[in-house]
Amino acid sequence: MSTETGSRDRILARIRAAVADAPDAPEAARDYLDSHAPDDPAAILDLLHENLADYRANVHRAGEAELPALVAQLLAAHGARSVAVPDGLPAAWLAAADVVRRTDDGLLTPYELDAVDAVVTGCALAIAETGTIVLDAGPGQGRRALTLVPDLHICVVRAPDQVVASVPQAMPRLDPTRPLTWISGPSATSDIELDRVEGVHGPRTLEVVLLRD
Amino acid sequence: MSGTYLGMPSFPKAAKDAVHNVTLRANLRHATHTIRDKRAKAVAELEDWALLREAGKQIKDHTLRHLDRYLEQLESAVTAAGGTVHWAADAEEANRIVADLVKATGESEVVKVKSMATQEIGLNEALKAEGISAYETDLAELIVQLGDDRPSHILVPAIHRNRAEIRDIFERKMGSWGRPAPDGLSDSPAELAEAARLHLREKFLRAKVGISGANFMVAETGTLVVFESEGNGRMCLTLPETLISVVGIEKVVPGWRDLEVFLQTLPRSSTAERMNPYTSMWTGTADADGPRTFHLVLLDNGRTGTLADEVGRQALRCIRCSACLNVCPVYERAGGHAYGSVYPGPIGAILSPQLRGIQSEIDVSLPYASSLCGACYEVCPVAIDIPEVLLHLREKVVDQGGKGHRLEKTAIKAAGWILDHPAALAAVEKTASGTRGLHPGRPPGAGAWTADRELPELPAQSFRDWWKKNRT
Numbered sequence: 001m002s003t004e005t006g007s008r009d010r011i012l013a014r015i016r017a018a019v020a021d022a023p024d025a026p027e028a029a030r031d032y033l034d035s036h037a038p039d040d041p042a043a044i045l046d047l048l049h050e051n052l053a054d055y056r057a058n059v060h061r062a063g064e065a066e067l068p069a070l071v072a073q074l075l076a077a078h079g080a081r082s083v084a085v086p087d088g089l090p091a092a093w094l095a096a097a098d099v100v101r102r103t104d105d106g107l108l109t110p111y112e113l114d115a116v117d118a119v120v121t122g123c124a125l126a127i128a129e130t131g132t133i134v135l136d137a138g139p140g141q142g143r144r145a146l147t148l149v150p151d152l153h154i155c156v157v158r159a160p161d162q163v164v165a166s167v168p169q170a171m172p173r174l175d176p177t178r179p180l181t182w183i184s185g186p187s188a189t190s191d192i193e194l195d196r197v198e199g200v201h202g203p204r205t206l207e208v209v210l211l212r213d
Numbered sequence: 214m215s216g217t218y219l220g221m222p223s224f225p226k227a228a229k230d231a232v233h234n235v236t237l238r239a240n241l242r243h244a245t246h247t248i249r250d251k252r253a254k255a256v257a258e259l260e261d262w263a264l265l266r267e268a269g270k271q272i273k274d275h276t277l278r279h280l281d282r283y284l285e286q287l288e289s290a291v292t293a294a295g296g297t298v299h300w301a302a303d304a305e306e307a308n309r310i311v312a313d314l315v316k317a318t319g320e321s322e323v324v325k326v327k328s329m330a331t332q333e334i335g336l337n338e339a340l341k342a343e344g345i346s347a348y349e350t351d352l353a354e355l356i357v358q359l360g361d362d363r364p365s366h367i368l369v370p371a372i373h374r375n376r377a378e379i380r381d382i383f384e385r386k387m388g389s390w391g392r393p394a395p396d397g398l399s400d401s402p403a404e405l406a407e408a409a410r411l412h413l414r415e416k417f418l419r420a421k422v423g424i425s426g427a428n429f430m431v432a433e434t435g436t437l438v439v440f441e442s443e444g445n446g447r448m449c450l451t452l453p454e455t456l457i458s459v460v461g462i463e464k465v466v467p468g469w470r471d472l473e474v475f476l477q478t479l480p481r482s483s484t485a486e487r488m489n490p491y492t493s494m495w496t497g498t499a500d501a502d503g504p505r506t507f508h509l510v511l512l513d514n515g516r517t518g519t520l521a522d523e524v525g526r527q528a529l530r531c532i533r534c535s536a537c538l539n540v541c542p543v544y545e546r547a548g549g550h551a552y553g554s555v556y557p558g559p560i561g562a563i564l565s566p567q568l569r570g571i572q573s574e575i576d577v578s579l580p581y582a583s584s585l586c587g588a589c590y591e592v593c594p595v596a597i598d599i600p601e602v603l604l605h606l607r608e609k610v611v612d613q614g615g616k617g618h619r620l621e622k623t624a625i626k627a628a629g630w631i632l633d634h635p636a637a638l639a640a641v642e643k644t645a646s647g648t649r650g651l652h653p654g655r656p657p658g659a660g661a662w663t664a665d666r667e668l669p670e671l672p673a674q675s676f677r678d679w680w681k682k683n684r685t
Contacts, residue, residue, distance in 0.1 A: 015517055017521070167477055184491075201445045
């Protein structure tokens with residue numbers, strides 16, 4: 001890789017020469033808002049609900065006791081007979097579901113995942129202003145392929161613990177050393193005449209359950 | 214930049230053909246007007262938009278001022294996280310690095326996430342020459358690749374195609390690239406998207422090597438970020454065993470928190486959404502999650518030259534949102550192909566000549582591909598003053614000389630002398646009025662500039678004559 005080492009030094013030298021006489025450019029002033037939402041957990045939860053639905057996620061609310069029945073009902077409604085189960089998913093969430101469980105041991109191939117109908121996960125957090133769920137591959141979420149290949153994703157968000165109002169409030173709560181996936185509605189495209197169509201390569205159906213603590 | 218564009222005609226020539234293509238103009242008008250209105254609404258939702266825009270500009274300016282430091286920091290962080298960093302001075306070197314990395318895996322096909330940098334260097338063609346098939350997986354890129362076409366928009370490369378044309382391309386071409394289009398495919402966007410899903414799924418599932426660009430790289434953490442909508446990006450970034458990302462050196466930002474600005478401004482500016490459906494962030498390699506091997510190729514290819522220009526360097530702030538294309542009256546009529554570059558529209562008019570150098574016919578003409586209305590500057594989420602850079606580049610073109618510019622300079626000089634000498638001016642005016650019947654409808658001689666312009670009608674009497682007779 002000797003030419004590459006040469007290129008590294010050459011590029012860095014060219015940069016130094018290019019900016020040698022450039023004016024000082026101080027670090028950015030962060031005068032923008034920390035949040036655009038009212039400081040009220042109930043209102044923030046409503047905003048999350050509204051924005052998720054606006055981008056075609058199906059949104060439900062449930063208490064801990066109602067969750068197993070709701071998950072079972074959602075799986076049945078989509079005709080899902082097999083479910084990928086990430087490590088660390090609370091057993092109760094799938095307790096009422098009549099499905100084949102494919103617990104991910106990290107060895108399921110892309111082809112095997114493609115044959116699974118659905119995946120059920122938790123999340124790292126959710127952002128109300130943008131209607132976004134963030135997964136960080138933590139317990140109950142699994143590796144990234146798990147929430148990508150199956151066509152139905154059921155995601156459970158603990159409210160209000162896992163709900164933040166805005167993007168700036170989300171950043172300090174996320175760990176960039178983990179693989180992160182930000183999800184705002186199901187897969188979509190605007191590539192044909194700039195019209196939005198839901199459902200291309202990722203899960204075409206996204207069901208979000210807002211779980212009351 | 215890519216050899217595909219070598220020998221392109223100048224902008225006026227290419228644009229002249231485009232404006233006479235009725236289908237193209239209708240497609241572009243429909244698409245740009247749709248997105249323009251949506252963007253305005255998405256931006257209006259944030260009362261602090263002007264402050265976010267200023268912060269984005271400052272983050273980029275600060276990074277560019279200390280680019281050497283941040284690239285070195287990025288390199289350390291990516292390496293510490295299990296990745297390997299390569300440096301490519303130009304397109305040829307980047308293509309060679311990528312081809313060698315693919316060959317080392319023993320594979321002969323790769324899946325690609327839409328990336329401007331790899332288009333800029335002509336990576337697909339370079340890989341093909343080495344016997345490697347590169348499959349584009351973004352829907353619009355797929356349309357362009359299957360149609361043996363060129364991209365015409367940064368965000369929506371097939372914006373020049375309407376749904377009926379896309380259906381025809383899918384029906385004719387999918388079969389020769391892999392799974393054919395379903396029988397009886399209609400032109401509804403939902404059915405077309407479904408056809409792409411089926412066609413590409415087999416390629417994703419068997420892919421061993423993925424190639425991407427990145428929207429941002431975080432120096433502090435070594436994190437790369439890709440914004441997308443369809444999930445093809447997630448497929449390419451997650452399923453293969455090896456991931457190779459080719460990224461321009463200007464894509465680095467200093468810290469993790471800097472992303473919070475662009476996560477708010479980029480989706481609203483590009484697809485006019487509060488947030489795009491999928492954003493992936495990865496740092497090196499992760500245990501048992503995604504590719505086990507990660508290579509980052511840092512690309513110069515004219516960027517350090519651009520950085521040296523005190524006015525022109527602001528073009529390196531660009532985050533490739535394409536808002537400037539969607540509001541540009543010239544782009545709307547001329548279309549993306551006329552710009553002769555993977556970077557069309559207003560940003561292309563200032564980026565391409567700087568990255569490639571102001572030498573070819575197309576690059577000399579691009580700084581003039583604008584009415585200087587300023588709409589591009591107004592919508593730019595990092596406040597690039599595109600009209601300012603256009604004027605600056607025009608000055609450079611003029612300073613370089615060339616036939617047209619010598620003629621113009623001589624004419625202006627002669628006019629200056631006449632206006633300075635009242636007696637000479639009176640004589641010219643008198644002759645002009647007296648010979649009115651002999652004037653041609655169009656000014657002679659200056660070729661392209663005069664071909665589409667008519668001479669104004671001269672009055673029978675000059676204003677100075679009239680004043681003398683009526684007011685003195």
